[in-house]
Amino acid sequence: GENVEQHPSTLSVQEGDSAVIKCTYSDSASNYFPWYKQELGKRPQLIIDIRSNVGEKKDQRIAVTLNKTAKHFSLHITETQPEDSAVYFCAASKGAGGTSYGKLTFGQGTILTVHP
């Protein structure tokens, strides 16, 4: 099955700096890559996603890039703020068709701490 590796496991930055989290996946059939943010004691929430027919996607201070050849994708957060502190998860899916049923395989998570 799919395997998703996420690095680093912890990331500490100063407010205003950029943060980058990287994930690799094993199944070349995966075509959907979401990122989730989980604040302490809360549920994971989708913050951005990308499909395999797109190389980059931006939403204000957040961007995701995808390299299908190398089978890796990254989350970039610019101008970090203390409220960005959370656990971030990447995930991969082969989509909703066939027997995939939209299942997501998650990375291990990255604890991001933004220091004021």
Add this chain to the structure above:
Amino acid sequence: DAGITQSPRHKVTETGTPVTLRCHQTENHRYMYWYRQDPGHGLRLIHYSYGVKDTDKGEVSDGYSVSRSKTEDFLLTLESATSSQTSVYFCAISESGTGRIGYTFGSGTRLTVV
């Protein structure tokens, strides 16, 4: 809230006892999932459902069973709880059929097996 609720929110149970966690959705989504979250492991899929009475195993299904008799309810049962099943359990729903497969998660159930 997000159209998905989990109950109970917290539970402490003894080793060897059966436990059932409930996930209820009001979105009429076809796909429902149960994950467990443990430090260093991220979120791991236990079981999932792609319709009423249609369920299948995920990567960590041993010791767990599920049932879905109605579109809105997906039950996760630990037949005989063990300490290794102490975890936070999340239910998730997905539209999927429209091509949108981003999950909406429930608030989670923190289960402690003593």
